[in-house]
Amino acid sequence: MTIHQAPKRTKYNPFVYFVEGLVTLFNGMVVTWRNLWRPKVTVRYPYERRPVPPRYRGLFYLKWNEEKGRLNCVGCTLCAQACPTNVISMVKIGKGQNAGVSEFTMDLGRCLFCNLCVEACPFDAIYMGPAYELASERRDACVFRIADLAQGGEEAVRKNIETVMRLMAEEEQAKPAAAVHAPRGGHAE
Amino acid sequence: MEAIVQFFRDYPLLWTLVKAVVLANFTLAIPLAVIYIERKVAGFIQSRLGPVHVGPQGTFQTVADALKLLLKEDIVPAGADKRFFYIAPYIAFVSVVLSFMVLPFAPGWVALEMNVAVLFVIGVSLFNVVSILMAGWSSNNKYSLLGGLRAVAQLLSYEVPMVLSVLVVVVYTGSMSLTGIIEYQVQHGWNIMHPPVMIAAIIYFVCALAEINRTPFDLPEAESELVSGFNTEYSGMRFALFFAAEFANNFFITAFAAALFFGGWDGPILPPIVWTFVKVFVMIFVFMWVRWTPPRLRIDQILRFAWQFLVPVSLANLLFAVALGVR
Amino acid sequence: MEILSQGMVINVGPQHPSTHGVLRLILTLDGEQIVACEPVIGYLHRGLEKMMERRPYRHNIPFTDRLDYLAALSNNLAICQCIERLGGVEVPERAQYIRVLLMELQRIASHLVFLGTFGTDLGATTMFLYAFREREMVLDLLEECTGARLTYNWVRVGGVPDDLPEGFGEKVLDFVKVFRQRMDEYDRLLTRNRIFRSRTQGIGVLPKEMALAYGCSGPMARASGIAYDIRKVAPYEVYDRVEFDVPVLEDGDVWARYLVRMEEMRQSLRIIEQVLRDMPDGAVQTKLPKVFKPPAGIAYSRVESPRGELSFMMVSDGSSNPVRVHIRAPSFVNLSVLPRLLEGAKVADLVAILGSIDVVLGEIDR
Numbered sequence: 005m006t007i008h009q010a011p012k013r014t015k016y017n018p019f020v021y022f023v024e025g026l027v028t029l030f031n032g033m034v035v036t037w038r039n040l041w042r043p044k045v046t047v048r049y050p051y052e053r054r055p056v057p058p059r060y061r062g063l064f065y066l067k068w069n070e071e072k073g074r075l076n077c078v079g080c081t082l083c084a085q086a087c088p089t090n091v092i093s094m095v096k097i098g099k100g101q102n103a104g105v106s107e108f109t110m111d112l113g114r115c116l117f118c119n120l121c122v123e124a125c126p127f128d129a130i131y132m133g134p135a136y137e138l139a140s141e142r143r144d145a146c147v148f149r150i151a152d153l154a155q156g157g158e159e160a161v162r163k164n165i166e167t168v169m170r171l172m173a174e175e176e177q178a179k180p181a182a183a184v185h186a187p188r189g190g191h192a193e
Numbered sequence: 194m195e196a197i198v199q200f201f202r203d204y205p206l207l208w209t210l211v212k213a214v215v216l217a218n219f220t221l222a223i224p225l226a227v228i229y230i231e232r233k234v235a236g237f238i239q240s241r242l243g244p245v246h247v248g249p250q251g252t253f254q255t256v257a258d259a260l261k262l263l264l265k266e267d268i269v270p271a272g273a274d275k276r277f278f279y280i281a282p283y284i285a286f287v288s289v290v291l292s293f294m295v296l297p298f299a300p301g302w303v304a305l306e307m308n309v310a311v312l313f314v315i316g317v318s319l320f321n322v323v324s325i326l327m328a329g330w331s332s333n334n335k336y337s338l339l340g341g342l343r344a345v346a347q348l349l350s351y352e353v354p355m356v357l358s359v360l361v362v363v364v365y366t367g368s369m370s371l372t373g374i375i376e377y378q379v380q381h382g383w384n385i386m387h388p389p390v391m392i393a394a395i396i397y398f399v400c401a402l403a404e405i406n407r408t409p410f411d412l413p414e415a416e417s418e419l420v421s422g423f424n425t426e427y428s429g430m431r432f433a434l435f436f437a438a439e440f441a442n443n444f445f446i447t448a449f450a451a452a453l454f455f456g457g458w459d460g461p462i463l464p465p466i467v468w469t470f471v472k473v474f475v476m477i478f479v480f481m482w483v484r485w486t487p488p489r490l491r492i493d494q495i496l497r498f499a500w501q502f503l504v505p506v507s508l509a510n511l512l513f514a515v516a517l518g519v520r
Numbered sequence: 521m522e523i524l525s526q527g528m529v530i531n532v533g534p535q536h537p538s539t540h541g542v543l544r545l546i547l548t549l550d551g552e553q554i555v556a557c558e559p560v561i562g563y564l565h566r567g568l569e570k571m572m573e574r575r576p577y578r579h580n581i582p583f584t585d586r587l588d589y590l591a592a593l594s595n596n597l598a599i600c601q602c603i604e605r606l607g608g609v610e611v612p613e614r615a616q617y618i619r620v621l622l623m624e625l626q627r628i629a630s631h632l633v634f635l636g637t638f639g640t641d642l643g644a645t646t647m648f649l650y651a652f653r654e655r656e657m658v659l660d661l662l663e664e665c666t667g668a669r670l671t672y673n674w675v676r677v678g679g680v681p682d683d684l685p686e687g688f689g690e691k692v693l694d695f696v697k698v699f700r701q702r703m704d705e706y707d708r709l710l711t712r713n714r715i716f717r718s719r720t721q722g723i724g725v726l727p728k729e730m731a732l733a734y735g736c737s738g739p740m741a742r743a744s745g746i747a748y749d750i751r752k753v754a755p756y757e758v759y760d761r762v763e764f765d766v767p768v769l770e771d772g773d774v775w776a777r778y779l780v781r782m783e784e785m786r787q788s789l790r791i792i793e794q795v796l797r798d799m800p801d802g803a804v805q806t807k808l809p810k811v812f813k814p815p816a817g818i819a820y821s822r823v824e825s826p827r828g829e830l831s832f833m834m835v836s837d838g839s840s841n842p843v844r845v846h847i848r849a850p851s852f853v854n855l856s857v858l859p860r861l862l863e864g865a866k867v868a869d870l871v872a873i874l875g876s877i878d879v880v881l882g883e884i885d886r
Contacts, residue, residue: 058685489715491869492552
């Protein structure tokens with residue numbers, strides 16, 4: 005620990021007070037003069053906008069996987085369970101590996117933007133993006149549905165459901181075929 | 194044209210009335226410029242831009258603000274003393290217009306030529322004090338009352354050293370008429386050259402800061418302490434009138450200082466009216482520069498400083514000037 | 521004939537330009553002197569301690585951002601330390617260094633808010649703009665690292681969520697260099713100003729015994745001569761491995777508290793440089809099971825937040841939710857001494873004294 009000495013108080017002498025006041029005032033005025041000529045830090049929003057860093061925690065988006073032709077989200081509800089304020093709700097379609105979501109609703113009025121859902125997701129399905137201008141004139145604008153959140157909008161949602169249904173159908177077909185070809189114990193063909 | 198000039202020569206009072214109307218408009222218009230400069234200078238000192246949106250470089254910002262204030266609802270607090278509440282802004286405004294009447298902007302450009310102009314200006318500046326007291330009292334608000342009382346104490350305390358320093362100039366030039374003082378300076382060099390007048394000028398500037406309620410003496414309207422002091426309850430055009438009166442007073446006090454100490458409209462190449470404005474705006478810029486640097490003084494420190502330091506020093510300075518000036 | 525005069529009762533209401541947050545003060549004045557003062561709090565009460573009992577441990581961390589919202593990372597650190605003590609969780613070394621780095625950046629940001637608002641209260645409005653201009657730099661750094669500017673939520677049980685971004689160290693060192701010069705400018709503008717000194721010296725003197733009796737901590741206590749800083753007395757994270765001084769002054773007035781905070785900012789710069797130099801590589805988070813159930817017991821953790829000693833007490837009964845959480849907020853305890861400080865002071869000093877205590881209503885009301 006260090007003990008610093010503050011300047012001691014002296015008896016009030018009006019003349020010294022005035023002179024010292026003027027001198028320190030001029031000293032401070034040098035600082036303000038210098039700042040008068042420095043570049044200004046104003047960003048003239050909304051005509052200019054500052055770019056946000058890559059990790060910025062703005063509006064959420066559901067990642068679209070181009071190779072698989074579907075959203076990454078499988079509806080495991082890990083994010084909904086990780087959320088402190090019950091923001092997320094979803095409707096899962098299919099089951100197993102090829103499941104997906106047909107509805108993914110986030111009530112952002114309750115959201116803390118705390119990033120816990122993003123950290124909880126094991127499938128790289130949900131991220132927080134750079135959008136921060138979320139103000140609206142309507143009360144129900146807080147509720148973001150899957151079309152607002154998915155990368156690619158309505159189109160992506162539709163394609164996602166198609167792909168998931170297709171994958172589910174393929175799986176259904178593969179199962180009875182496997183049952184037919186599997187050797188039955190005891191019977192010979 | 195000749196007929197109009199002859200008409201006004203027959204009725205000089207009417208001519209003065211015309212000049213008064215022009216000056217009243219000037220008093221309303223000059224705060225627009227001064228407030229714009231204040232906001233720009235404040236912004237630049239604080240590393241930001243100030244008004245930029247309304248008009249080129251934000252020049253119409255104060256016009257927009259004045260229009261907004263005109264359109265506001267006129268709120269009179271319940272229980273307010275209506276007579277004084279209504280009258281207070283007008284008295285402050287009128288005192289500034291009256292002060293402008295005797296100020297020479299250029300040789301021959303005086304609204305009202307008076308041979309006791311200095312005395313007149315000092316007397317009229319006391320209207321300001323009265324109007325602040327009326328505003329603080331009649332608002333029926335504890336904060337306004339506190340602000341008003343503090344403002345009156347401060348203004349009265351700083352009148353004394355201001356008058357004494359102005360007297361130094363009067364001793365030197367031997368005349369109380371502002372035109373006479375400027376003429377004297379045109380012949381004998383600016384008043385500021387003489388040492389007692391230099392000290393008087395420093396004292397005058399400190400008192401001027403206190404008279405127009407600027408930091409470091411702006412406790413009467415300190416926002417963080419009393420929520421705007423004596424004009425808390427004023428809204429709309431009444432508030433605009435107080436504000437206009439304060440900034441026009443800003444202009445006047447610096448113009449008065451220019452006339453007393455720096456030669457008024459005297460200057461080499463440019464026309465005299467330009468010199469008046471140049472000197473005034475340089476001093477206004479220095480006032481603003483001072484405003485945005487230090488913190489504000491407490492009321493007891495303000496009063497102590499005035500009575501324990503400024504009054505004795507300005508008295509001593511006056512004696513010094515008389516001793517030097519008596520030939 | 522006796523003149524009966526009551527003191528004038530003034531209400532410095534919850535909304536006022538000089539109360540830092542929604543604090544209501546009921547003052548009884550006698551002319552210009554303050555006779556009595558009664559603070560009224562609770563305008564920002566949100567029931568955080570009760571809310572935390574209904575949620576698993578991990579879910580409570582984002583709520584602590586909203587306690588002392590000017591120094592959110594300190595709150596996050598305090599609660600994570602408490603949970604770590606409950607569960608016996610080890611924190612990797614790199615994570616500890618990152619935590620210290622962020623804490624010190626946060627300390628600078630919080631003290632800059634104090635500097636700005638204190639200057640504004642006293643009339644030097646320019647100080648506010650300068651302080652926030654520098655604070656923008658700190659917030660930009662923290663935004664790059666964490667993604668948020670006020671409610672960071674960047675400390676987890678067992679470390680930090682992610683590593684520092686690329687090039688972060690260089691940017692922080694650039695900031696440190698610029699900030700040292702700016703602090704000299706602040707000294708020239710405000711600290712050396714005679715008017716500032718006469719407004720703050722000898723005002724609101726807090727004697728050492730009173731500070732001890734009321735339990736003041738942080739810069740308030742250190743300005744009154746109590747040499748107590750948790751980072752030195754009971755070091756946590758890597759504070760025992762970095763060299764820094766802790767300013768302690770004897771006077772106990774507003775001036776001393778201001779000087780202590782200014783010096784703390786300089787010492788934070790020292791700590792930041794050392795941390796960046798010595799940071800090892802490695803993991804940044806100890807992974808915990810999805811359902812985290814610490815053994816039954818009580819844990820108490822304390823950190824040196826910019827306002828003083830911030831402590832969390834958590835009681836666990838082996839289930840996934842805590843049974844009881846108590847937050848000891850430094851501003852709450854520091855504010856309790858305000859009526860004693862204001863006895864005999866003038867109204868014009870109220871602003872200076874209240875500003876020097878540096879309260880944040882978020883942690884007072886919880």
